[in-house]
Amino acid sequence: MAQWRCDVRISRCTQLFSLLTHGVLVLLILLLFQGIRSQKRLAAVRGELRLLADWRINWHGREWRLVKKPWMPDYGILLTLHPMEGNKYQRLWLVLDNMEREEWRYLRQRLLYPPVSDDEET
CATH class of the missing domain: 2.30.30 (SH3 type barrels.)
Known part of the structure; x- marks a missing residue:
C-alpha cells in the first residue's frame, strides 16, 4: 500500500509562464533577425x-x-x-x-x- 499518492497536473500559472517566456524569446529572436536584415539593406545602399x-x-x-x-x-x-x-x-x-x-x-x-x-x- 502506498503511503502517499497524487495526480500531478500542470497548473495554469505554469502553462501561462511557459507560454509567455517562449513567446518573448521567439519575439526577441525575430527582432534580432529583422535588425540584422535591416542593417544589411542599409549597407547595400551605401555608395557615391x-x-x-x-x-x-x-x-x-x-x-x-x-x-x-x-x-x-x-x-x-x-x-x-x-x-x-x-x-x-x-x-x-x-x-x-x-x-x-x-x-x-x-x-x-x-x-x-x-x-x-x-x-x-x-
Whole structure:
C-alpha cells in the first residue's frame, strides 16, 4: 500500500509562464533577425551618388532616371529611381544626416531648381 499518492497536473500559472517566456524569446529572436536584415539593406545602399543632367543619377555604377519629382520634407529626400537599363524601380531615402550640410543644401537646390540647359533657352 502506498503511503502517499497524487495526480500531478500542470497548473495554469505554469502553462501561462511557459507560454509567455517562449513567446518573448521567439519575439526577441525575430527582432534580432529583422535588425540584422535591416542593417544589411542599409549597407547595400551605401555608395557615391551623382546628380547628372536631365534628372539622371549615377549610383552603384548604374545610371538611373528620376521617375517623378522628389518628395522633400525638411528631414529628407525620397527619390524614385528607374534604371536606364532594366525595369526594377528603386526608392532611395536620403536623410539630412547622410551628408554634410553644404552638400545637402546644394542637392536640395539642384532638385528644386534644376539648371536650364542651353537647348531650353532658345
